[in-house]
Every structure is written in structure tokens, then in C-alpha cells.
Amino acid sequence: MRVLFLVQGEGRGHLTQALSLAQILTIAGHEVVGALVGVTAERSVPAFFSEKFSAPITPIFSPGLVYNAGTNELEPTRTTIRAIRSIRPFWRSLKQVRDHIETKRPDVVVNFYEMLGGLTYAFLRPSVPMICIAHQYFAFHSNFQRPKGQWFYRQAFKFNTRLTCFGAKELLALSFDKQADEPSQRIRVVPPLLRQEITAMKPTSGDFLLAYVTQPGLKIELAKAHQEHPAVSMHGFHSGVSVPDEVTDETLTYHAIDGKRFLEFMARCKAIVTTAGFESVCEAAYLGKPALMIPQPNHFEQSCNAIDGQRAGVGVAADRFDLDKLLSYLPQYDSQVSERFRAWHAQGYFLFLAALNRATTPKSKSSGGFFLTRVRHLLRS
Structure with a gap:
């Protein structure tokens, strides 16, 4: 099986998860053909990832989160303004992702919470199936734990998370412990991805x-x-x-x-x-x-x-x-x-490989056709 990664470059979590899955795939005899990593003008691909990821890495512009330089607080308003101002280069990035997928022709694309992935599949519909992996997808699970109040931040978080997973066949929700799958939400609960x-x-x-x-x-x-x-x-x-x-x-x-x-x-x-x-x-x-x-x-x-x-x-x-x-x-x-x-955690090896096999099975249908339906649920609590 040939696998292409799409990875959010913000922080180290999604990048280390990509390294961990690459290790699992290599052990199982599969090939990771490359990684598209979301970057900004201020944030390049971190050295710890480029030094350990053996396949080719392609940096692609993706609007990042904005933090207050003094307090390190996340600033949602400035983050949104930055994304709006970046709409033209962002659209070019979507076409670059689509072209890369169609050129590489992997069997499956694995998206580690990169918005470029969900929006590329929403608007440009690549022909290769995609699955998404992140702890954030647990937000759509019925057992999701959330703080009281913070309505605005909760809606912004769920909106952003929806944008990353349009067109995905499954959402692999990383969890601290075992929870029931929820097929109606495309959710499969899986263990954390930890480095060797x-x-x-x-x-x-x-x-x-x-x-x-x-x-x-x-x-x-x-x-x-x-x-x-x-x-x-x-x-x-x-x-x-x-x-x-x-x-x-x-x-x-x-x-x-x-x-x-x-x-x-x-x-x-x-x-x-x-x-x-x-x-x-x-x-x-x-x-x-x-x-x-x-x-x-x-x-x-x-x-x-x-x-x-x-x-x-x-x-x-x-x-x-x-x-x-x-x-x-x-x-x-x-x-x-x-x-x-x-x-x-030990169950992860088999659960992740099973998810990739399901994604490449011809009878499995993509959820990309349900784009308009998902849009109506973007702001649902």
C-alpha cells in the first residue's frame, strides 16, 4: 500500500503522530510516499521532523494560528483575519495539494488535522480516498468532555475541525482510553500514536x-x-x-x-x-x-x-x-x-492498519458527496 501524508505543521503533536504512523506502516511493509506539511512564512518544517521522516517532504502554505507574543494566549479573531487575508495563496495551496495527490497516485491519503486536506476534498475532489487522524475528532463523540461556557471558542474549534475532514471516509479519533466507535459520525476511536x-x-x-x-x-x-x-x-x-x-x-x-x-x-x-x-x-x-x-x-x-x-x-x-x-x-x-x-496503546498497530485497509476497499463510499449536508452541521453544538 502506498500512503501519502498531509500534516498540520503547527506545534509538534501532529508531526510526531505522523512519524509514529510512518514507523507502523514501514514495519507492516507499506510505503509512505511523502508528506505535505502546512507551513507559514514564520514557521517552516521543524528539523526534528525533516531529519527523521524518510520520504520526501513538500512544504505548502497554510494559515496558522495566531498567539499573543506576550501571554502566549490563542487569539481567535486575529487568526480568522489572517486566514481571510490569505485566501488567494490558500486557494493556490489547495490546487497544489490536489495536483500532488493526482501525480503521486497513492492508495490512500492520511490527513493529520491539516485544513488543506479537508478543503481540497470539499472543493477539488481528488480521486484518492482520505482518512483523518487527530485527537480533535473526539469532539464529535458522545462522550466528549468539554468545559462549561466558552461557547464562542467551542464553536470556533468545532468549525475548524470540520474544515479539516470534509470528504474523509473515516475520522480516527485518538483517545486516552478505549471508547465505543460512532459510525454515524464516521468516528473510529483509536489509541494515541507515540514515537518509538x-x-x-x-x-x-x-x-x-x-x-x-x-x-x-x-x-x-x-x-x-x-x-x-x-x-x-x-x-x-x-x-x-x-x-x-x-x-x-x-x-x-x-x-x-x-x-x-x-x-x-x-x-x-x-x-x-x-x-x-x-x-x-x-x-x-x-x-x-x-x-x-x-x-x-x-x-x-x-x-x-x-x-x-x-x-x-x-x-x-x-x-x-x-x-x-x-x-x-x-x-x-x-x-x-x-x-x-x-x-x-498496544492495540494501535492493528487498528490503524485495519482503517487503511477499509479506506482502500472499493465498496467503501466516500462522504464527499455529503458536503452540503455537513456544511449545515458546521455550527451544531
């Missing part, structure tokens, strides 16, 4: 807390938490640190961002403090590390992840760096959660 670098690790029980600090405000909160609990050993990876190790005192050390080194620390820590990105929380769960999940401000998806992760028992949700909340949660953490998570 994670699954090959042998975690140990450490005595320190690990923090991944991406927001300026979180570093201030970390320093405050350290002052209140000076005896608690903490290590923080922060984008503002330029040296490998910046020792503050005996129990607090900052480190420059380094993906490989961060994973090594994660395997040895007692617990992790992070934003509520699905990928990072799943990595911690696989290694048996409870997480304090702090969603980025205005980031509806991460707010949902935090609630759902708390439901699944992988950690506790908070709206700030609440060290007291994490420390009180640790004695309640069930170590069996990680074992169940690993067992669920």
Missing part, C-alpha cells in the same frame, strides 16, 4: 518534578511555587534559557529546550507539569508520570484535553501552576492507569 523513542524507554521513580514552561507567565508561577515549597526539587525546561543547565539553587534548575534531553528527564521524574497538549500528556501517561495539566489561555482544545485527561486518570487539571494541587494529587494517583494505557 517513548515506547523504548524504561522509566524509573525519581524524586523531582519536571516542568515544560512555554508561557512567560508559567515561569513566574514556577518561581513562586518554588518559593512556597523550597524543599521540592524541580527541573524546568524553558525557551528563555540559552544554556543546558541554569542552576537557581539546590532544588531548582532551568534547562534550555532540548527534546531528547526532556524525554530523558521525563523518564526519571516523579510527575510532570505541562500545558494540556494531547501528545505530551500521553507520553507522560505511557511512562507512568502523573501530570498537572494547565491549558493555554483561550485554547479550547487544551481545556478539553485537561478535563478528559483527568477523567481518564492520567493527571489533574488546573488553570495555573498549582503545586499544592499536584502534591495532594500524587498519593491518589493509580499506577494501574499507566498499565491500562500501555495495553490500549
